[in-house]
Amino acid sequence: MSQKTKVIEKEEVVIRFSGDSGDGMQLTGTQFSDTSALFGNDVATFPDYPAEIRAPQGTVGGVSGFQLHFGHKEINTPGDYADVLVAMNPAALKANLKWVKASGTIIVNEDSFTDRNLDKAGYDSDPLQDDKLADYNLIKARITSMTKECLKDSELDQKSVLRCKNMFALGMVYWIFDRPLEHTEQFIENKFKKHPLVVDGNKKVLKAGFNFAKTIEALSYNYSVLPAKIKKGTYRNITGNKATAWGLIAAAEKARLNLFCGSYPITPATEILHELALRKDLGVKTFQAEDEIAGICTAIGASFVGSLAVTTTSGPGLALKTEAAGLAVMTELPLVIVNVQRGGPSTGLPTKTEQSDLMQAIHGRSGESPLPIIAASTPSNCFDYAFRASKIALEHMTPVILLTDGFIANGAEPWRIPKMEDMPTIEAPIAKEGDDFQPYARDEQKLARKWAVPGVKGLEHRIGGLEKMDVTGTVSYVPENHQIMSDIREERIERIANFIPELEAVGNDEADVLVVGWGGTYGHLITAVRELQKDGKDIALAHFNYIVPLPKNTEEVFKRYKKIIVCELNNGQFSEYLRSNFQTIKFEEYNKLEGLPFTVLELKERFNQLLEEK
Amino acid sequence: MAETVVKTQIPVKLTPKDFKSDQEVRWCPGCGDHGILVSVQKAMAEMGIPREKFAVISGIGCSSRFPYYMNTYGFHTIHGRAAAIASGAKAANPDLEILQISGDGDALAIGGNHFIHAIRRNIDMTILLFNNEIYGLTKGQYSPTSKQGMITKTSPFGTIEEPFHPGELALGAQAKYYARTIDTNIKLTSEILLSASRHKGTSIVEVLQNCVIYNDGAHSLITNKEKKDDYQLILKHGEHMIFGKERNKGLILGGKGKLVVVNIGEHGIEEQDILIHDAHIPDPHMAWLLSNMSAPEYPVALGVIRDVAALSYDEKMTKQIKDVQAKASIKCVDDLLKSGDIWEV
Numbered sequence: 001m002s003q004k005t006k007v008i009e010k011e012e013v014v015i016r017f018s019g020d021s022g023d024g025m026q027l028t029g030t031q032f033s034d035t036s037a038l039f040g041n042d043v044a045t046f047p048d049y050p051a052e053i054r055a056p057q058g059t060v061g062g063v064s065g066f067q068l069h070f071g072h073k074e075i076n077t078p079g080d081y082a083d084v085l086v087a088m089n090p091a092a093l094k095a096n097l098k099w100v101k102a103s104g105t106i107i108v109n110e111d112s113f114t115d116r117n118l119d120k121a122g123y124d125s126d127p128l129q130d131d132k133l134a135d136y137n138l139i140k141a142r143i144t145s146m147t148k149e150c151l152k153d154s155e156l157d158q159k160s161v162l163r164c165k166n167m168f169a170l171g172m173v174y175w176i177f178d179r180p181l182e183h184t185e186q187f188i189e190n191k192f193k194k195h196p197l198v199v200d201g202n203k204k205v206l207k208a209g210f211n212f213a214k215t216i217e218a219l220s221y222n223y224s225v226l227p228a229k230i231k232k233g234t235y236r237n238i239t240g241n242k243a244t245a246w247g248l249i250a251a252a253e254k255a256r257l258n259l260f261c262g263s264y265p266i267t268p269a270t271e272i273l274h275e276l277a278l279r280k281d282l283g284v285k286t287f288q289a290e291d292e293i294a295g296i297c298t299a300i301g302a303s304f305v306g307s308l309a310v311t312t313t314s315g316p317g318l319a320l321k322t323e324a325a326g327l328a329v330m331t332e333l334p335l336v337i338v339n340v341q342r343g344g345p346s347t348g349l350p351t352k353t354e355q356s357d358l359m360q361a362i363h364g365r366s367g368e369s370p371l372p373i374i375a376a377s378t379p380s381n382c383f384d385y386a387f388r389a390s391k392i393a394l395e396h397m398t399p400v401i402l403l404t405d406g407f408i409a410n411g412a413e414p415w416r417i418p419k420m421e422d423m424p425t426i427e428a429p430i431a432k433e434g435d436d437f438q439p440y441a442r443d444e445q446k447l448a449r450k451w452a453v454p455g456v457k458g459l460e461h462r463i464g465g466l467e468k469m470d471v472t473g474t475v476s477y478v479p480e481n482h483q484i485m486s487d488i489r490e491e492r493i494e495r496i497a498n499f500i501p502e503l504e505a506v507g508n509d510e511a512d513v514l515v516v517g518w519g520g521t522y523g524h525l526i527t528a529v530r531e532l533q534k535d536g537k538d539i540a541l542a543h544f545n546y547i548v549p550l551p552k553n554t555e556e557v558f559k560r561y562k563k564i565i566v567c568e569l570n571n572g573q574f575s576e577y578l579r580s581n582f583q584t585i586k587f588e589e590y591n592k593l594e595g596l597p598f599t600v601l602e603l604k605e606r607f608n609q610l611l612e613e614k
Numbered sequence: 615m616a617e618t619v620v621k622t623q624i625p626v627k628l629t630p631k632d633f634k635s636d637q638e639v640r641w642c643p644g645c646g647d648h649g650i651l652v653s654v655q656k657a658m659a660e661m662g663i664p665r666e667k668f669a670v671i672s673g674i675g676c677s678s679r680f681p682y683y684m685n686t687y688g689f690h691t692i693h694g695r696a697a698a699i700a701s702g703a704k705a706a707n708p709d710l711e712i713l714q715i716s717g718d719g720d721a722l723a724i725g726g727n728h729f730i731h732a733i734r735r736n737i738d739m740t741i742l743l744f745n746n747e748i749y750g751l752t753k754g755q756y757s758p759t760s761k762q763g764m765i766t767k768t769s770p771f772g773t774i775e776e777p778f779h780p781g782e783l784a785l786g787a788q789a790k791y792y793a794r795t796i797d798t799n800i801k802l803t804s805e806i807l808l809s810a811s812r813h814k815g816t817s818i819v820e821v822l823q824n825c826v827i828y829n830d831g832a833h834s835l836i837t838n839k840e841k842k843d844d845y846q847l848i849l850k851h852g853e854h855m856i857f858g859k860e861r862n863k864g865l866i867l868g869g870k871g872k873l874v875v876v877n878i879g880e881h882g883i884e885e886q887d888i889l890i891h892d893a894h895i896p897d898p899h900m901a902w903l904l905s906n907m908s909a910p911e912y913p914v915a916l917g918v919i920r921d922v923a924a925l926s927y928d929e930k931m932t933k934q935i936k937d938v939q940a941k942a943s944i945k946c947v948d949d950l951l952k953s954g955d956i957w958e959v
Binding site for chain 2: 034037038040183230231232233234235236237246249250253258260262279280281282283285287289290291293294297298299300301302304305306307309323324326327331416417418419420454455456457458459460461462463464465466474475
């Protein structure tokens with residue numbers, strides 16, 4: 001591309017962009033990952049940002065980060081440690097230095113290292129001036145002044161000029177990794193099409209950053225990361241939240257039903273509602289309710305009248321929805337409840353990830369109130385599990401909880417686009433005019449009742465939260481009937497196990513250690529397990545997407561292994577659930593509650609320890 | 615009109631009996647709910663809407679048992695949430711005729727949020743609010759409409775809370791339709807329900823209802839055979855606001871924007887001086903004055919107090935989807951999946 005001295009081919013690279021929460025780091029990171037994905041790399045991303053929209057400037061608490069991992073090989077995590085850190089201010093450096101690999105590259109905006117900013121970040125002395133960063137490849141760039149210089153003839157106001165400085169940093173990183181600028185230039189043109197001055201400014205600064213890196217030969221070598229060898233097909237980048245929304249839309253199309261989403265904004269689930277609200281073109285109805293309760297209740301109303309009904313939320317919102325979820329259990333109406341988990345309890349860590357709503361999902365309703373629980377495990381498979389959750393809800397006439405988490409919801413990865421004709425069919429048991437309908441008459445296989453929708457002549461009936469008589473559906477306080485209906489509610493959820501795939505472990509059938517995980521930790525667990533397998537260790541992974549009911553062969557799989565360790569981002573909720581199901585099996589635990597995903601490194605350390613123990 | 619062929623639905627001939635379910639009605643003998651059930655069945659038979667298009671959706675409370683007694687689609691939901699559930703049902707299927715049943719506790723206490731937001735959105739449904747100023751099903755605690763000072767099981771020394779006036783609350787939430795009736799007046803109640811059903815948008819119908827067990831006689835001033843004509847004003851659009859056993863009393867607008875009760879024939883007041891009711895006036899000021907009148911200072915206003923035309927939520931939603939779809943390039947999920955940045959491997 002230019003007069004570069006040396007090109008080093010790398011299998012994979014991790015970059016972390018960091019700055020103030022208003023510095024545009026999320027956008028910068030997204031641009032780099034999109035460009036890399038278009039280039040053909042496999043990519044995984046991890047946006048890590050504070051709960052405040054504009055947290056106090058210059059403080060460690062206000063640092064917004066975006067980490068991305070791209071490679072020539074298969075990428076399953078955003079990476080533990082960064083090869084390159086971009087720090088737009090001292091606070092960003094302070095917050096992220098511990099995440100930089102030994103001898104990694106650090107690009108800093110030198111202009112921001114003023115006494116005031118150093119003080120705000122809690123530095124006693126300027127780390128650029130002492131030897132604290134001696135072990136790193138430090139690139140100091142006067143990003144603010146160069147941005148201003150570059151736009152000195154522009155008519156943009158000072159504030160807008162300064163907003164362009166993230167493009168300078170991006171331009172620099174593009175040079176280092178030999179990436180084309182076209183994708184980002186086009187993005188800028190589209191995003192600011194009404195503001196030609198802004199388009200012009202951002203494009204100029206992007207180029208200036210690229211040229212600056214080239215001129216100073218920011219590194220004496222530059223990296224080349226070749227395209228990954230991935231399956232043939234059409235690809236796009238997708239986040240977990242977008243994939244969830246699209247999976248729901250796909251299910252509605254497949255089931256030939258209208259999609260209705262009643263929801264209330266809550267981090268980190270809101271993007272699902274955003275995405276669905278955009279899809280009026282596909283007839284999606286979104287209802288931004290007055291609260292979480294109205295979110296699920298409007299969805300229940302929509303389900304009663306024959307829509308594929310959905311409500312989306314995060315932990316505290318799920319708590320508010322519990323009574324209505326019980327109503328959906330009692331009335332056996334199809335409903336998908338999406339819970340994008342975040343750190344708790346209470347408001348907790350709204351923008352950070354956790355898996356601590358599992359017990360709430362399983363047990364968080366009054367009475368004996370079973371419902372199926374499904375968990376997605378990667379950003380792109382949120383599409384598949386949202387689709388499958390809808391299929392189970394509709395075909396088994398039940399509310400379903402779909403668990404994702406902040407990590408996979410905000411993370412993105414390239415996704416091989418499926419064709420709708422290849423997706424499974426969805427057939428809801430809709431009653432038709434003339435059918436011999438009784439509200440609680442059931443089919444023999446699934447024990448699902450029929451769905452008689454208002455508007456159909458002759459099927460007028462009443463449902464509600466009061467216990468109903470088996471078959472006829474009239475209000476019933478008969479003691480024996482409550483036992484019968486409770487047993488049916490239990491059994492029909494258990495029978496879903498006949499309709500889901502069996503559990504498959506990755507690794508030897510009788511490996512020394514079986515790692516068990518569920519949901520969004522898949523990327524880290526599979527990476528750790530595969531790396532150990534490469535080192536010749538006898539270790540396997542069983543990862544769960546179906547939580548309630550569990551796959552039928554779960555116990556059989558567990559019994560093949562001597563040691564089982566369950567890894568989750570909570571205090572052992574899945575372990576506890578497994579123990580209550582399989583009382584003779586011993587489960588070790590590896591738990592973490594930092595609002596962050598696992599690191600592959602810490603997982604490998606723990607697994608090695610377990611492999612060595614006699 | 616003469617030249618266009620109007621395709622009308624063949625009116626369905628139904629009788630109140632068609633709307634009776636096979637369930638035994640279990641309200642207390644003498645409860646006002648019985649009369650309301652009769653009024654609803656009578657009104658529905660006259661609406662000309664096929665029975666399967668009706669969905670009766672209730673919350674929790676004595677009144678909320680209502681759907682079980684109706685031979686329509688029905689949903690007895692959870693406490694306070696019926697307005698939200700009904701909102702979802704109507705938004706998802708605008709073809710349905712929705713009657714949402716609630717009591718004063720259900721709609722104005724635990725469900726207050728959903729009540730005001732359903733009205734603000736103007737979801738096309740009738741909310742039938744049974745106001746007996748007491749919690750009946752839980753055996754006698756004060757409600758958000760109980761009069762201040764009322765002695766109940768949870769206010770043994772009298773309530774210290776100001777009550778809500780449902781009309782005022784509905785108007786504050788921008789209600790386009792508000793009517794009030796009384797459980798014993800089946801004719802008036804069924805007329806109002808018919809007009810509420812024709813109104814596009816949220817129709818709030820407050821029924822002053824008597825709980826014979828826990829708050830008997832709460833509305834006695836206007837139900838008492840001797841006195842009721844002096845204490846109730848039945849409003850009719852375009853007619854003078856005249857009331858009284860002798861039909862010699864009326865309302866005029868006095869100083870400081872207050873309503874004043876006058877006697878026709880006294881102090882030179884003639885019938886033509888009496889205010890004429892305009893239910894369709896968009897300004898809610900007069901509706902507010904009328905709905906806040908209470909006995910004995912004023913007669914209690916009954917009838918359709920406000921009925922102002924506006925687009926409903928479901929009409930706007932349907933239109934928005936239609937408009938977007940007309941210009942859309944994405945027609946199915948396959949189109950969606952391939953929209954934006956994609957690349958071939």
